[in-house]
Amino acid sequence: MAVLPIRITGDPVLHERAAEVTVVDDELRRLVADMFETMDEAPGVGLAAPQVGVPLRLFVYGWTDDDVLHRGVAVNPVLWLSPLTVGEPDEENESEGCLSFPGERFPLRRADRAILQATDLDGREFEIRAEGWLARIFQHEYDHLDGVLYVDRLDHPYGKAALKTQRKNGWGVPGLSWLPGRDHLED
Template identity: 75%
Template structure:
C-alpha cells in the first residue's frame, strides 16, 4: 500500500467535524490499509482520517500492552462512552500524550480511565471494545480528531501556552503543513 502525508495542526480539515462514512467499498479498504501503513511508519499508535486529509469518521489503532497483547483495528463511524475524567493536574510522566499532527511535542493531559468504543469495521460489521488505561486514552485521542479536536486544544494554562509557543516556533497553524513518515525526520 502507501504511506500518506500527515497534516499538521492548523490545517482546516483537522479542526472540523468529520462526516460519516457511507461507502464501504474497495476505496475504503485501500484507505484503511494506507492509514495502517502510515501509522506504523510514523510510528504511532493511532491515526484518524482527518490527519491524512480525509474528513471521514474513521481511525486505525495498533498498540501492545504490558502483557504484549496486541490491540489493533479500524473504527468506522464510532461512538465512544467514557468514565468520568479524574480531577486535578495530569501526571507529566504517566499522562503525557503526543500527536502525529503536533509532531515532536508531548504534553500531559487528563483522560478518562475507561472507555467503551462501538463502531463498524471496513466490511460494515459492528463491534464493541471495552478499554482501560492507555487503550482508552488512544480511543479518546483518535475520537477527538473526528470532532475536529487536537489534544493540545484540551490543554490548560500553562501547558496550553507552551503548546501555542511550540506551534509558533515550528511555523504551524496554517493550511497545507504536513510531513511524510519515512521521508521527513521528526523527533518524538
C-alpha cells in the same frame, strides 16, 4: 499500499467535524491499509482519517499491552467515557503526543475507561471496553473526528507551551504536512 502525508495543526480538515462513512468500498479499504502503513511508519499508536486529509469518521489503532496486540479500524465510532478524575495530570503517566503536532508531548487528563462502539470494514458492529492507555488512544483519535487536537484541550501552562511551540515551528496555517520516513516537514 502507501505512506500518506500527515497534516499538521492549522490544516482545516483537522479542525472540522468529519462526515459519517456512508460507503465501504475498495477505495476506503485502500485508504485504511495506507493509514495502517502510515501509522506504523510514523510510528504512532493511532491515526484518524482527517490526519491524512480525508474528512471521514474513521480511525485505525495499533498498540501492544502485556504482549496483547490491540489493532483495528473503527468506522463511524461512538465513544462512552468514565468520569474524569479531578486534579492535575501526571507528567510521566498522562503525557501524549500527536502525529499532527509532531515531536511534542504534553500531559492531559483523560477518562480512565472508555467503551468504543463502531463497525469494521465488513459492516460488523463491535464494542471494546478499554482502560488505561488503550482508552486514551480511543479518546485521542475520536477527538480528531470532531476536529479537536489534544493540544486544544491543554490547560495552562501546557497550553501556553504548545502555542509557543506552534508559533516557533510556523504551524497553525493551512497546507502543512510531513511524510513519515523523512526528516523534514513538507508544505
